[in-house]
Amino acid sequence: xxxxxxxPQNADFFRNALNADPEFKIAARYMxxxxxxxxxxxxxxxxxRDGIVTQIKSENAFADPWDFxxxxxxxAWEKFLQPIPPRFYxxxxxxxxxxxxxxxxxxxxxxxxxxxxxxxxDIFRELQNK
Amino acid sequence: xxxxxxxxxxxxYLTVQGIEYRVYYExxxxxxxxxxxxxxxGDGLExxxxxxxxxxxxxxxFIAVDLPYHGKSLPPESVQWWKEEYKLTKSFLMDLYLxxxxxxxxxxxxxxxxxxxxxxxxxxxxxxxxxxxxxxAVNSALRAGKPTLDTFNHPDVTNDYRRSNAxxxxxxxxxEKYRREVTWCAMQSPSVTxxxxxYYFNEHDLTGKADKMDTSRCAVYLLTGEYNxxxxxxxxxxxxxxxxxxxxxxxxxxxxxxxxxNPPLFxxxxxxxxxxxxxxxx
Numbered sequence: 001x002x003x004x005x006x007x008p009q010n011a012d013f014f015r016n017a018l019n020a021d022p023e024f025k026i027a028a029r030y031m032x033x034x035x036x037x038x039x040x041x042x043x044x045x046x047x048x049r050d051g052i053v054t055q056i057k058s059e060n061a062f063a064d065p066w067d068f069x070x071x072x073x074x075x076a077w078e079k080f081l082q083p084i085p086p087r088f089y090x091x092x093x094x095x096x097x098x099x100x101x102x103x104x105x106x107x108x109x110x111x112x113x114x115x116x117x118x119x120x121x122d123i124f125r126e127l128q129n130k
Numbered sequence: 131x132x133x134x135x136x137x138x139x140x141x142x143y144l145t146v147q148g149i150e151y152r153v154y155y156e157x158x159x160x161x162x163x164x165x166x167x168x169x170x171x172g173d174g175l176e177x178x179x180x181x182x183x184x185x186x187x188x189x190x191x192f193i194a195v196d197l198p199y200h201g202k203s204l205p206p207e208s209v210q211w212w213k214e215e216y217k218l219t220k221s222f223l224m225d226l227y228l229x230x231x232x233x234x235x236x237x238x239x240x241x242x243x244x245x246x247x248x249x250x251x252x253x254x255x256x257x258x259x260x261x262x263x264x265x266x267a268v269n270s271a272l273r274a275g276k277p278t279l280d281t282f283n284h285p286d287v288t289n290d291y292r293r294s295n296a297x298x299x300x301x302x303x304x305x306e307k308y309r310r311e312v313t314w315c316a317m318q319s320p321s322v323t324x325x326x327x328x329y330y331f332n333e334h335d336l337t338g339k340a341d342k343m344d345t346s347r348c349a350v351y352l353l354t355g356e357y358n359x360x361x362x363x364x365x366x367x368x369x370x371x372x373x374x375x376x377x378x379x380x381x382x383x384x385x386x387x388x389x390x391x392n393p394p395l396f397x398x399x400x401x402x403x404x405x406x407x408x409x410x411x412x
Contacts, residue, residue, distance in 0.1 A: 027290070084302050087357040091298025094359030094385075111287045115294035 001078045005037070005124040006044045011056040014127060018053045021123055025051070028116035033109060035117060036069035039077045046120065048113075053120075068105035070117065076100045080121070081128040092118060137181045139202070144229045147222060149209060153230070154202035155195045159187025162263075162408055163239035165227065166194040167247030169388075170330055171292070171323030173201025175315050176244065179308070179393035186397060190404055193239075195230065197223075199322050216325035220333040223250050224257065231261060240407060242266040244388040245361075246326055249274075249334040252350070252373075256339060259348035264407045266351045266400070268388045271361040272369045273335040283324035292316040292323070300391035301357040303383045312387045336369070345375030349410070351403045352376060355384035377403075 004010050018024050031048040038044070044058040045066055057064060070092060072080070079089035080101075088098040093114075095101035103110050110117065137158045144151050156174055158181040166177040174194035181192050196203040197218070205211040227250075231239060241262045243251040248270030255265040281287060296316035300309040343350060350373050354366040363380050370378045381388075381399055389396040 027294070088359050088362075090302045090357060090385075091359070093295050093298055094357075097359045107281060108284050108286050111281055111284075111291045113290075115290045118294045118298065 001081070003039050003074065003077050003081065004128050005056070006039050006042050006058045008057075008059040010127075011058070014124065015053050015056050017127055018120055018123055021119070024116065024119045024123065027119045028053075028113070031113050031116055033067040033113060034065060035113075035120075036064075036066035036071075036105070037121075038069055038071040040074035048116070066105060068103065068107060068110040070101060070103055070110075070121075072101040081125050083125075083129050085125075092121065135182050136184075136187070137178075142230070142233060144226060144233060146226045146229055149206050151198045151206050151226075152204060153195060153198060153226075155193055155230075156181060157191060157193045158182065159189070159191045161189040161191050162404070162411070163191045163193060163234075163236045164404070165230070165236075165239050165241050166192055167241070167243030167250055168194070168197070168200070169243075169245035169247055169386075170326035171200075171319045172315060173197075173203075173318075175201065175318075176312075176387075176390045178390075179311075180389055180396070180400075183393065183397065186401065186404075189408065193234070193236075197226070199320065199325075201318075216322055218322075218326045218329045220250075220253055220329055223329065224254065227254065228258065228261060238263040240264045240266065240404075242268065243270075244268040244390075245270075245386060246330045248352075248361075249330060252336060252340075252343070253334060255345075255348045255350050256336070256343050259344055262348050263411055264349035264351065266353065266403055268353045269355060269358050269361050269386055270352060270369070271365040272340060272372070273337060274331050274360070276331050279324045279327050279331070282327070283321065289317045289319060292319055296387065299358075299386035301355060301383045301385040304385070304387075304391040304395075308391050308393060309387075312390045315390065336372075340369060340372035341374065343373045343376070345373065349407065350376040352378045353381050353388070353399050353403075354378070355381045355386060355388060357383070357385035360386055 028051045035046045043061045045064045047055040139156045141152045168176045173196045177194040248267040251265035251267040293313040296313045
């Protein structure tokens with residue numbers, strides 16, 4: 001299964017979907033962070049500026065800075081993105097507890113903005129399966 | 131005509147380890163008393179949908195307690211709590227419940243708890259088996275790991291974190307309306323989670339002791355959610371091998387939030403246990 005949110009051709013579509021989501025708008029309020037979502041060896045940087053996603057960059061992002069990263073193997077993300085994920089792949093926190101995902105960088109920031117991150121990933125799942 | 135549910139809330143004065151507390155509890159139903167303990171950082175609202183279910187409360191009396199410093203149980207007047215770091219201990223929890231049983235005149239109630247409450251259920255069964263006819267430990271295990279807790283107490287980490295985490299402590303097929311209620315309850319939490327987790331991570335450890343539980347004096351039932359990442363089904367299965375006579379059921383599709391994330395489904399696991407307890411004690 002190809003992970004759609006790291007496809008550069010989908011970047012604008014996914015960005016617009018995030019910014020249009022009512023729950024995401026509340027969850028991401030005031031957020032100005034660069035969030036790295038790493039799928040296997042592919043880095044995807046989601047740039048938030050004052051609560052708005054301004055860019056999703058997965059092409060040539062290897063040197064882009066980030067504040068915190070959520071990392072997982074490709075097959076872990078494939079499981080996470082299923083309409084009904086299997087256990088231990090259904091949520092990032094649980095996935096971290098079970099060693100399927102890693103949270104790195106400024107973890108305080110990550111937990112401060114956890115709602116925005118988890119809602120974002122839920123939207124990625126919805127769009128993956130549309 | 132007004133629609134009023136038969137849940138009643140009261141305050142009871144309990145003196146525990148020399149300090150007087152006004153402890154809030156809600157009760158509903160008649161019959162065998164069942165004390166309900168909430169999870170870490172939560173309050174008795176987690177049991178709300180169970181207490182409002184007239185089928186369940188027809189034969190059983192549910193008593194859902196807000197621990198001191200949680201929900202409607204304010205901090206004690208005699209303590210300058212704002213100058214101290216809150217820390218929940220096993221001895222406090224046990225003394226509180228023994229005092230509650232005494233003050234309410236409960237005769238060998240059932241003790242049921244989820245997560246942190248599930249840990250306490252087993253600790254009570256081990257150390258005070260003659261005070262309870264049975265315990266129901268939801269999402270419990272031998273012990274927990276010991277992660278860093280400071281992150282969860284950081285001033286930059288607000289209840290936004292708790293609401294999002296709570297969502298994913300529910301199974302993906304649990305109905306959205308109940309999952310959102312779980313997040314709502316989690317958002318209300320005062321900053322007690324780190325203190326509650328002191329007991330959870332540091333003081334509950336049944337290693338080398340679980341096999342000493344006497345289920346002929348206090349029956350032990352365990353329920354664990356299929357999706358629970360913190361205490362997996364396998365963790366519980368390891369535990370039941372050590373508790374002779376204990377009974378276990380995996381709650382399919384459910385996770386850490388237990389009774390709150392899918393009350394109708396939780397009921398299907400709970401009722402056979404309660405009916406078995408009732409039959410054994412008739």
